[in-house]
Amino acid sequence: MINRTVANVQEALQGVQDGMILMLGGFGLCGIPENAIAELVKLGIKEVTCISNNAGVDDFGLGLLLQQKQIKKMISSYVGENDEFERQMLSGELEVELTPQGTLAEKCRAAQAGFPAFYTPAGYGTEVAEGKETREFNGKMYVLEEAFKADFSFVKAWKGDTAGNLIFKGTARNFNPCMCGAASITVAEVEELVPAGELDPNQIHIPGIFVQRIFQGNNYEKRIEQRTVRTRE
Amino acid sequence: MINRTVANVQEALQGVQDGMILMLGGFGLCGIPENAIAELVKLGIKEVTCISNNAGVDDFGLGLLLQQKQIKKMISSYVGENDEFERQMLSGELEVELTPQGTLAEKCRAAQAGFPAFYTPAGYGTEVAEGKETREFNGKMYVLEEAFKADFSFVKAWKGDTAGNLIFKGTARNFNPCMCGAASITVAEVEELVPAGELDPNQIHIPGIFVQRIFQGNNYEKRIEQRTVRTRE
Amino acid sequence: MLDKTGIARRIAQELQDGYFVNLGIGIPTLVANYIPEGIDVEFQSENGVLGMGPFPFEGEEDADVINAGKQTITTLAGASFFDSATSFSMIRGKHVDLTILGAMEVAANGDIANWKIPGKMVKGMGGAMDLVASAENIIVAMMHTNKRGESKLLKQCSLPLTGVGCVKKIVTNLAVLEVVDKGFKLLERAPGVSVEDIQNATEGNLIIEGDVPEMTL
Amino acid sequence: MLDKTGIARRIAQELQDGYFVNLGIGIPTLVANYIPEGIDVEFQSENGVLGMGPFPFEGEEDADVINAGKQTITTLAGASFFDSATSFSMIRGKHVDLTILGAMEVAANGDIANWKIPGKMVKGMGGAMDLVASAENIIVAMMHTNKRGESKLLKQCSLPLTGVGCVKKIVTNLAVLEVVDKGFKLLERAPGVSVEDIQNATEGNLIIEGDVPEMTL
Numbered sequence: 001m002i003n004r005t006v007a008n009v010q011e012a013l014q015g016v017q018d019g020m021i022l023m024l025g026g027f028g029l030c031g032i033p034e035n036a037i038a039e040l041v042k043l044g045i046k047e048v049t050c051i052s053n054n055a056g057v058d059d060f061g062l063g064l065l066l067q068q069k070q071i072k073k074m075i076s077s078y079v080g081e082n083d084e085f086e087r088q089m090l091s092g093e094l095e096v097e098l099t100p101q102g103t104l105a106e107k108c109r110a111a112q113a114g115f116p117a118f119y120t121p122a123g124y125g126t127e128v129a130e131g132k133e134t135r136e137f138n139g140k141m142y143v144l145e146e147a148f149k150a151d152f153s154f155v156k157a158w159k160g161d162t163a164g165n166l167i168f169k170g171t172a173r174n175f176n177p178c179m180c181g182a183a184s185i186t187v188a189e190v191e192e193l194v195p196a197g198e199l200d201p202n203q204i205h206i207p208g209i210f211v212q213r214i215f216q217g218n219n220y221e222k223r224i225e226q227r228t229v230r231t232r233e
Numbered sequence: 234m235i236n237r238t239v240a241n242v243q244e245a246l247q248g249v250q251d252g253m254i255l256m257l258g259g260f261g262l263c264g265i266p267e268n269a270i271a272e273l274v275k276l277g278i279k280e281v282t283c284i285s286n287n288a289g290v291d292d293f294g295l296g297l298l299l300q301q302k303q304i305k306k307m308i309s310s311y312v313g314e315n316d317e318f319e320r321q322m323l324s325g326e327l328e329v330e331l332t333p334q335g336t337l338a339e340k341c342r343a344a345q346a347g348f349p350a351f352y353t354p355a356g357y358g359t360e361v362a363e364g365k366e367t368r369e370f371n372g373k374m375y376v377l378e379e380a381f382k383a384d385f386s387f388v389k390a391w392k393g394d395t396a397g398n399l400i401f402k403g404t405a406r407n408f409n410p411c412m413c414g415a416a417s418i419t420v421a422e423v424e425e426l427v428p429a430g431e432l433d434p435n436q437i438h439i440p441g442i443f444v445q446r447i448f449q450g451n452n453y454e455k456r457i458e459q460r461t462v463r464t465r466e
Numbered sequence: 467m468l469d470k471t472g473i474a475r476r477i478a479q480e481l482q483d484g485y486f487v488n489l490g491i492g493i494p495t496l497v498a499n500y501i502p503e504g505i506d507v508e509f510q511s512e513n514g515v516l517g518m519g520p521f522p523f524e525g526e527e528d529a530d531v532i533n534a535g536k537q538t539i540t541t542l543a544g545a546s547f548f549d550s551a552t553s554f555s556m557i558r559g560k561h562v563d564l565t566i567l568g569a570m571e572v573a574a575n576g577d578i579a580n581w582k583i584p585g586k587m588v589k590g591m592g593g594a595m596d597l598v599a600s601a602e603n604i605i606v607a608m609m610h611t612n613k614r615g616e617s618k619l620l621k622q623c624s625l626p627l628t629g630v631g632c633v634k635k636i637v638t639n640l641a642v643l644e645v646v647d648k649g650f651k652l653l654e655r656a657p658g659v660s661v662e663d664i665q666n667a668t669e670g671n672l673i674i675e676g677d678v679p680e681m682t683l
Numbered sequence: 684m685l686d687k688t689g690i691a692r693r694i695a696q697e698l699q700d701g702y703f704v705n706l707g708i709g710i711p712t713l714v715a716n717y718i719p720e721g722i723d724v725e726f727q728s729e730n731g732v733l734g735m736g737p738f739p740f741e742g743e744e745d746a747d748v749i750n751a752g753k754q755t756i757t758t759l760a761g762a763s764f765f766d767s768a769t770s771f772s773m774i775r776g777k778h779v780d781l782t783i784l785g786a787m788e789v790a791a792n793g794d795i796a797n798w799k800i801p802g803k804m805v806k807g808m809g810g811a812m813d814l815v816a817s818a819e820n821i822i823v824a825m826m827h828t829n830k831r832g833e834s835k836l837l838k839q840c841s842l843p844l845t846g847v848g849c850v851k852k853i854v855t856n857l858a859v860l861e862v863v864d865k866g867f868k869l870l871e872r873a874p875g876v877s878v879e880d881i882q883n884a885t886e887g888n889l890i891i892e893g894d895v896p897e898m899t900l
Contacts, residue, residue, distance in 0.1 A: 001723060001759060001761035002701050002723045002725050002761075027513040027536075027550070028513075028536040029529075030513070030532050030536070031530070053550070076590060077591060077592050078589065078590035078591070078592040079588065079590045080592075081536070086587075090585065090586075090588070096588075098582075098588070098590050100591055100593070100595035101550070101591070101592050101593035101595075102512075102557060102558060102595075103595075103596065104550075105550035105551040105554055106554065109772075111776075112772055112776050113768075113772035113775055113776050114772065114774075114776035114777060114817060115351055115352060116370035117352055117370060118348055118351050118352075119348060120348065120558065120596075120599075121558065121596075122558070122596040122599045123599065124599060124630065125627060125630030126595065126626065126627045126628060126629065126630070127626050128591075128595060137379075140349070142349060146370075162761070163725075163734070163760075163761030165761065165763055168435075168547075168549075169435060169530045169547075170435065170515075170530035170531040170547055171511075171513050171514045171515050171530065171532050171533075172529075172530040173514050173547055173548065173549050174514050174549065175550045176549070177549040177551075178549055178550055178551045181773075181776060196761030197759075197760030201734070201758055201762040201763045202402060202403065202764050203436050204763035204764070207733050207763040207765055207769075207773070208733070209727070209733055209773055209778045209779070210773075210778060224527060224532075225532075225536040226535060226536045226538065227538055228521045228537040228538050229521050229522055229523060229524040229526075229527060229538065230520055230521045230522070230523060230524075231524065232523055232524075234542060234543055234544035235484050235486070235506045235507070235508050235544075236506065260730040260731070260749075261749065261753040262753075263730070263747060263749050264747070310808060310809050311806065311808070311809040313806040313809075319804075319805060322805060323803075329805075331798075331799075331805070331807050331808060333808055333810070333811075333812035333813050334729060334767070334771065334808070334809050334810035334812075334813060335770075335771030335774060335775060335810060335812075336812075337767075338766075338767035338768040339771065341768070342768040344559075345555055345559050346551075346555035346558055346559050347555065347557075347558030347559035347560060353775065353813075354775065354817055355775070355816045356808075356812045356816065357816060357846075357847065358844060358847030358848075359812065359843065359844045359846065359847070360843050361808070391747075395544070396508075396517070396543075398544065401764075401766075402764075403732075403747035403748040404730050404732050404749050404750075404764060405746075405747040406731050406764055406765065406766050407730050407731050407766065407767050408766070408767045409766070410766040410768075411767055414555075414559055414561055428543075429543045429544030430543030434541055434545040434546045437546035437547070437548070438766075440546040440552075441508075441516070441546070442486050442508070442556055442562070443556075443561060455746035457749075457755055458753040459749070459752060459753045460744055460755055461739075461754040461756075462739055462740060462741040462743075462744060463738045463740060464741065465740055
């Protein structure tokens with residue numbers, strides 16, 4: 001077994017530099033790599049490009065990096081819940097590449113799987129397709145989208161083992177598996193790190209080969225953005 | 234919950250006709266849809282095209298359909314263990330499209346995921362690429378491969394529920410998940426069919442949306458092709 | 467005239483037994499509350515869940531189980547969780563039977579705009595571009611006019627598009643319309659709304675054939 | 684001169700700590716028996732397993748747990764099972780560090796042929812085309828000559844290709860060779876084999892620089 005563990009978040013982020021392209025898992029605040037984000041803030045890494053479906057909220061998630069003006073460019077599908085994001089984008093301080101959500105996921109998966117590009121119907125006829133090759137297959141139009149290239153990928157899993165195998169929980173899975181192995185170095189933080197052999201090999205969501213560094217995260221807040229409930233009758 | 238169960242293999246195969254394109258899961262004899270194959274033999278369906286990584290062995294798996302001359306064309310990556318296959322192919326009785334294994338898997342996955350085509354490096358510069366578009370991305374050459382189009386997909390899972398959710402076991406997983414939802418109708422046979430709600434939603438390998446019909450299989454032989462063992466010291 | 471709940475109730479009548487349905491944020495989310503009796507449908511949310519149930523009881527919220535609107539949810543028997551790539555395989559691969567989403571503008575040729583007002587508002591397209599480019603069956607749920615009283619059913623969209631020629635049906639507070647070759651075909655009027663009311667609120671070509679029935683809810 | 688076991692032992696010296704390795708059918712499979720002490724490697728098999736262990740004890744074979752050669756296997760702590768698409772994501776995405784496979788012919792430009800003899804034998808390419816087109820690091824394990832005594836290290840392949848310009852290193856019963864710009868560079872001789880023996884058995888351009896050491900096993 002190849003041991004993928006590192007001692008802590010500091011070791012996990014070694015090599016992260018200003019100007020890098022970073023992938024970050026999560027959907028809204030669900031399943032985000034909270035420890036890695038906190039460390040990026042602490043390190044004061046600047047001018048980074050972040051590939052992430054959302055940009056957190058004003059005071060949590062990637063919103064923390066936005067507040068510190070650490071982000072040069074965001075590649076996301078949705079920014080609806082973040083006022084600071086919208087402000088920086090409309091003022092031109094922040095470069096933003098809005099990408100359809102399924103295209104965003106597949107651009108990660110293509111990088112993970114060694115596909116240079118793929119054809120998707122999403123965005124055909126819209127400004128997303130401007131400057132991109134379009135092509136007809138079987139009477140339908142498609143846009144050619146290229147795989148992402150990133151330096152680091154930060155993901156959050158529920159359980160992981162020392163071999164780097166990951167299991168996600170509920171909808172906290174989202175973009176995390178697609179981003180594993182999609183960057184030069186994939187860093188996974190987990191709620192529970194167990195010795196290799198404890199996880200059922202049949203139930204691994206992401207095999208350790210896609211993960212370079214894994215560590216036991218801590219102090220997860222797991223904030224809820226929209227607490228919606230029903231009352232007992 | 235949308236109920237995907239059918240009573241038996243007969244009901245599961247309703248609508249299968251001569252000349253259709255069929256996908257069949259399995260790698261060698263591991264994880265093949267034994268019940269569906271037996272029924273195809275019994276029904277005497279003719280002139281079918283089979284998309285399957287292998288063609289079984291002379292007296293089991295798809296080899297049974299080859300013996301009965303039911304197959305017009307095979308699309309496979311490997312035929313090494315089947316003498317009748319090799320004989321029919323070399324004599325020209327059987328049309329064969331040999332496809333690199335990763336390309337075969339991805340042509341299924343592309344059909345499942347709504348991608349019309351993809352670029353892969355596999356086969357560039359070989360006869361597999363003849364007549365196909367090739368293209369350079371980042372200094373490397375790729376071949377354009379199109380998604381499969383199939384009428385029925387027959388897969389075998391370990392456990393399944395009435396909603397069509399599937400869990401596979403060990404390396405019997407192989408092509409089965411990639412073929413789910415890759416044909417007009419996906420038929421899953423399972424070793425154990427349980428009521429919806431019994432499987433952990435976090436541990437489903439294939440969600441029921443990719444499966445149209447599911448049934449409890451029986452009499453699985455699960456033959457071993459190469460029984461290799463070590464002796465206790 | 468319908469309120470948002472009424473729109474959702476009318477759209478719920480479009481659900482058919484065995485449908486897998488993706489509901490957008492806003493009015494579409496309400497559709498789940500009005501599933502006709504005797505049919506089974508399953509709701510997919512593009513953040514990675516199939517088989518969504520109602521909101522959780524207070525105290526039972528799980529931060530790891532949300533829908534695409536970031537609302538806490540529950541799951542029903544037979545549910546499954548999956549990653550974003552798989553989620554859009556369901557959508558792009560046409561395994562989802564019906565998509566219901568909101569819009570800022572719809573054009574008579576089926577174009578839809580719902581993600582951006584240049585220089586003013588940019589929410590992002592989220593999964594909407596994938597959904598509208600892929601689905602065979604798209605219903606738009608929206609008010610017939612915007613806050614300034616201007617029609618949202620146009621000859622041509624003025625805002626950046628989300629997708630081209632994809633909308634099949636529209637349910638508004640005033641009417642049910644089908645997108646056909648030459649414009650919006652009026653299928654039903656909302657209770658108490660006249661054909662003239664609808665005509666006045668519709669900028670794009672409105673096609674009226676024979677008597678237009680009032681919808682039943 | 685080496686036997687098949689010897690070839691496997693020599694190739695095992697190429698393994699490095701932390702390598703994920705894909706082993707082809709035949710001689711490559713034997714490499715797993717000679718992992719150098721003190722390093723950790725993991726074996727991937729393209730039918731969907733990472734972390735392969737030794738063959739099972741008699742009576743413990745599981746029909747659902749095999750390798751790409753259809754042999755019954757076991758798994759080690761930290762192993763995982765996955766589907767074929769994911770398996771080739773590992774291969775195509777360059778997550779597998781080293782590929783070791785057999786060949787019928789290798790050319791001086793790195794071309795390889797190992798899947799078909801037109802009109803005579805067609806085994807199929809299996810995963811070999813994906814492996815050779817993707818891997819950065821490919822070692823071919825084979826006999827230096829075929830059954831008729833003809834060289835398998837050629838100026839140009841005569842059989843249908845599996846991949847172009849991809850082979851980096853070759854370990855045969857006679858020698859270790861590296862594929863360089865102008866041909867096969869002789870790195871090591873097998874025990875008891877002379878440079879002349881290797882020259883005589885090599886049709887493609889053989890590059891000999893200085894004294895060629897005998898390999899140590």
